[in-house]
Amino acid sequence: MRASTASGVGIASAAAHRAYASCADYIVLNEKGNGMEARGLSRPRSAIVHAILLLMGGLLTAYFGMSANGFLVPAVTMLLTAAILWSGCMRRFFSGVLVVNLMSGLLLVLVLAFGAALGDRKLDVSGVALLLNLLGGGPLLGLLAPSILLGLRERQPLDAWFSRHSNRDARWGGQS
Numbered sequence: 804m805r806a807s808t809a810s811g812v813g814i815a816s817a818a819a820h821r822a823y824a825s826c827a828d829y830i831v832l833n834e835k836g837n838g839m840e841a842r843g844l845s846r847p848r849s850a851i852v853h854a855i856l857l858l859m860g861g862l863l864t865a866y867f868g869m870s871a872n873g874f875l876v877p878a879v880t881m882l883l884t885a886a887i888l889w890s891g892c893m894r895r896f897f898s899g900v901l902v903v904n905l906m907s908g909l910l911l912v913l914v915l916a917f918g919a920a921l922g923d924r925k926l927d928v929s930g931v932a933l934l935l936n937l938l939g940g941g942p943l944l945g946l947l948a949p950s951i952l953l954g955l956r957e958r959q960p961l962d963a964w965f966s967r968h969s970n971r972d973a974r975w976g977g978q979s
Contacts, residue, residue, distance in 0.1 A: 849954050864877050881944050891965050
């Protein structure tokens with residue numbers, strides 16, 4: 804009885820180890836497309852650092868959102884972008900959120916600084932830019948967005964990270 808319990812624990816721990824290994828590894832179709840193989844891909848350091856910073860920024864923004872509910876939307880956006888960066892999927896959406904955030908922040912600053920010619924429309928334009936910036940992750944994401952976008956250039960680590968996952972999605976019939 805004891806031997807079967809010990810072997811059962813050994814089998815369970817081996818199964819748990821295999822499950823962890825399969826979650827940590829990247830599963831792709833093999834070349835023939837008739838089976839699956841595990842190929843371990845290392846996550847780039849820049850993806851790890853930026854994802855952690857996005858997570859911390861999202862949690863900090865959510866904390867402020869407990870007092871001012873308007874900060875909950877940027878918090879959710881930052882947490883979503885952290886998850887997307889960590890997983891390496893949905894590159895177009897990810898870079899789109901970053902570009903919307905940067906462009907709306909730039910528009911907001913320019914309109915507030917030089918928008919005297921707009922007259923009464925200055926507040927309307929700056930309000931729309933502020934809402935777009937908050938929807939796109941707020942000012943904290945705007946601080947991280949330039950370095951992330953630089954990492955998404957061709958032949959950079961983040962580009963390779965997202966490219967590997969888009970190849971997998973294309974093989975499975977999904978969108979990148």
